[in-house]
Amino acid sequence: MNNFQYARATDVADAIRLLADPGAKLIAGGTNLIDLMKENVERPTRLIDISRLPLRKVEETADGSLRIGALVPNSDLAYHPLIEQRYPLLASAILAGASAQLRNMASVGGNLMQRTRCAYFYDTATPCNKRHPGSGCSAMDGLNRNHAILGTSASCIATNPSDMSVALAALGALVHIAGPSGERAVAVTDFHRLPGDKPHVDTSLGTGEIITAIELPPRGFAQNYSYLKIRDRMSYAFALVSVAAALELEGNAISGARLALGGVAHKPWRSLEAEAALRGQAATPDHFSHAADVLLQGATTRSHNGFKVELARRAIVRTLTQATNATPQSQAHKKIA
């Protein structure tokens, strides 16, 4: 680990001011950043500790939205009564990720900022466009079993590892950001970027900007939802494919649908087209399967990740079925419902 300076931000404005230093990085829970620093992948010259800033509230707003401070620990959020009651999809997705210890440390804002788990990104002895722009993508023709099948570019096929973000994308959450030129809000689906020719840039966060809160719109899909994460072991593994599905049903007819995937792209992959394909249809396996086909149109695969297309298709159908039946996947029980 490099030597670095440490500064504790006194308030958000102070954090923004300190971020003017191009070598500076924000640290909250540190569950990903410290890891990357140990691997010599991240080499900040200054850490700005924001963990004591007053961004830990979960508040209902006048219009019925819910505003979640960026520093709320993942566990606190997953077990918050308002989240459990109104946004159980989000609670479930958070509990599908990492381990209890990591969730206790990790902040909501930090979860949005976590970087890919691509092995080449982590190994400084191999080329990686994300770590060292222009050096090449080792995964493209290398070990790419865990890599992206949607929204890839010629320079990067890495995936975003977050579970929480997938549920946030499905729920249409906003990210509130403060920066040198004031405050702004951006949809979670626009917060994370596709790799394009700048895979080293993960998000749309600008220089000096800091996440202050996440806002969940009033519609919570608390009746018919499910988060299903398919991975190589039953816990503590990143998703091969994960699906966040949420439905509003009138009888057996779908009046509202949300569908987002994890483990398949450089960002949580919400598909408005697939959602449109579901709306107005009967909640049947055939329609789910059709929506999956719509979502997966344009999927591209490399030597080892071809299975993800079929796996994603089946997982989408299963998750929508769980949502329809109001039998969401339990993250505490190992069996897939």
Next chain:
Amino acid sequence: MNAYVGTPTSRVDGRAKVTGAAKYAGEFPADKLLHGFVVEATIPCGRIARLDTSEALQVEGVLDVLTHANRPPLADKVEPWKDEVAPEKGSPFRPLYDDTIKFNSQPIALVVAEDWETAKFAATLVRVEYEQRGFATDLEGERSNAAEKDKPHKPRGDAAAALAGADVRHEADYVIPTEHHNPMELYATTAVWESNGKLTIYDKTQGVQNVHKFLCGVFDKKPDDIRVVSPYVGGAFGSGLRPQYQVVLATLGALALKRSVRVVLTRQQMYGLGYRPMTIERVALGAKSDGTLDAVTHEAIAVTSRYEDFARNDTGWAEQLYKSPNSRFSHKLVHLDVSTPSDMRAPGAASGVCALECAMDELAVALKLDPVELRLKCYSDRDQSENLPYTSKQLRECYARGADAFGWSRRNPAPRSMRDGKDLVGWGMATGVWEALQMPVAVRIALTSNGHAEVSCAASDIGTGTYTIVAQVAADALGLPIENISVRLADSSLPQAPVEGGSWMAASSAHAVLAAAEEVRKELLRLAGKMPGSPLADTELADTVLKDGSIAGASDNSRAVSIADAMRHGGIERIEKEKLNQFEEDKKHARNTHSAVFAEVKVDEELGVIRVTRVVSAVAAGRILNTKTGRSQIMGSVVWGIGMALHEETVMDHRFGRIMNANIAEYHIPVNADVYDIDVIFVDEPDDRINKLGIKGLGEIGIVGVPAAIANAVYHATGKRIRRFPITLDKLLD
């Protein structure tokens, strides 16, 4: 006599371990301790063209950067580097010896600093330029270069002809990937520079005397100059049988700087140590239509390094398990630009028997026979390789007890015939086999007149429970409560012991305790017999026991003299006896442990997600010294078997010759959520031939057969035969 042996005695070191009082190699304090961090090569083959340490040396707190160019002397001859577990053929790896790169992640420099973080940071500033050479790391790509290195196993009959003429044949390749041990404790050495210039080496190892002899040879030291200590080991599983490079580097650092130096490897660096070699196991079985075997052939093709021939017995196990008039076995090696493999839980057997038992399952399907019935039809009461009977073999009983506990009779043999909701249910089974080995071990017992005894031996306890069983056997042999026994282990200055491995330490250490205790009893009898009016005058040694703090007549316990009285009359406070126990050579019997493993899997039909919902392991391993730690051993091994079946794989990018999942986030082992019910049955297996106490040893046997039982269950559930491990869900998707 048996107040403790055979009982579920709790670990005598349990409290020290859970309270943190137990110190591990990287935890021993030392004055003015320095910390070393290893710089690793990033290419698999070639030489170091330039190594620039100037920037690293400028970092405040860095004392030195040791490289091949500036290190203290190391042995130039090959012989001193050959530790007692080194392969016969080859020249062991010598860290920082010269500029040659033999494998990726090879240590090429040691940064020594006042603290670990400084050393680690400075290590990133060491600049290296290489002359890279062409290399190969892919076993399957280099398969055509496989060659038999040792004298081939003696064939029986004409296997090729028998196979050609068999009613039913099965032949297939099974691929076992490279696997790493991943013990919880990181490899570490604290080399303490003593005031007299001698070294005390706290090392994570399975054999302190092996490391001691190795260091004395490599550094040209006298035995008294170095002492190696390793009181607790947080798992090793074979990775600590040979001295690992961090012990050489820490010692080099201490000698160079005349200060104490600690080197702790990172988890990632531990992937540069030994591993279970990837193997391609080709098994062919030929049977008569009645299910009896006519021919077995098994060829293993395994990875080894360019510099050593590491080979274990993958292929010979069918000789012991199944009657067949014709057989041929061969083990071939492929030299690659990788580090030398090492022993890893049931080396050879875990891989080879996995292939054999999958093949037997495939044969049973082809014959339309129940898999247990097939194994009973082929059951061999003799070890066919030398045509010898066993000291004991209760494998039939393992099949019966295991099948009964599992409910095997309710199995519908047709694949995909059993369901539980969306899950396909599969039941599979396999046989396990391992050797019952025993080695010479010496033990010293110091008995004091207050009825306390210190039992000491250089053997390691790698977490297996050696402290506990030594205490149990000593308490029984000395007739004392276990609280009165203190056990000292794993110090090279203690009485002789080999490395702890191969499941041999239980039998070996237990009988050494018995032998030393007999010497103590002899001395007590001599003292007691001399007492005026002694009730034990003229009593033969064979007619005495130690019981309840006394020496007593074996047939008449009332004729007794207390230890305190005997010593007082003899005018001594303490009896100290050391005895080397050697087992009588018995070339007329085969010695093995066995198991029958039954597994249930539930496979989500659409998604391919596999859960191992039940395992029954019925084990025949002679007398079980401690049913509690023994059960834990088997349970742990079964969990490992689940990992071998479904999770574990060291993945290498052959373009770089680099391991790409060198961490335990991406190298998957089972987590709690992957483990359901594990039922361990110890089948009664009295054995008065193998040794006095009838001990065979546990540990290795627990994993053998488990991966095959699970793979066979996956086939039964899905109708899909996966021959390339681990069985991940993508392999089940159409």
